[in-house]
Amino acid sequence: MNLLEELRERVLRMRSRAKQASREAKHRLFVHLFNFRRSFVFRGHAYRYYYHWYNSTSNTERSVELPIFFKKVHDCRQGRVLEIGNVLSHYSSSVKHDILDKYETMRGVINMDVLDFKPTYKYDLIVSISTLEHVGWDENPRQSGLGVVALQHLRVTSLNSGGKAMLP
Secondary structure (H helix, E strand, O other): OOHHHHHHHHHHHHHHHHHHHHHHHHHHHHHHHHOOOOEEEEOOEEEEOOOOOHHHHHHOOHHHHHHHHHHHHHHOOOOOEEEEOOOHHHOOOOOOOEEEOOOOOOOOEEOOOHHHOOOOOOEEEEEEOOOHHHOOOOOOOOOOOHHHHHHHHHHHHOEEEEEEEEOO
16 A cells, blocks of 8 residues: 555544544534433333434434343343344444344354354344344345244244343
């Protein structure tokens, strides 16, 4: 890589970091100004709405889904957890679990179709946020109904007896 290319790469990285820092600062200001510390109750447990700059959770169902899923994953920290579709790690780096995602290439993500997944051990908790409904739908040609097939496949091949699968 010549000097000009190296400088261009550095500038692009700096711009990317500056944009992210700006988004995070705007988010903190938004939360502070509007005091978004409200809570909701789900199945008898109180949760705080989850606000995060990534995907503007304050405008979507993520503000409700994420606190519920984070608690379930945290409660299962002594067991094995599998997430279908890489969602949770975009909002917190403290969540430690296996992630299966066919398309997203990140370190630690198992890149495989859920229907081909056959783990060497079974999981105590399987979570999926807005992912299983896309199984088969993003293929060419589209194959509807594979989300249900994927769920049955996971129950048989990947879930411990007594384990739980959780999807919104």
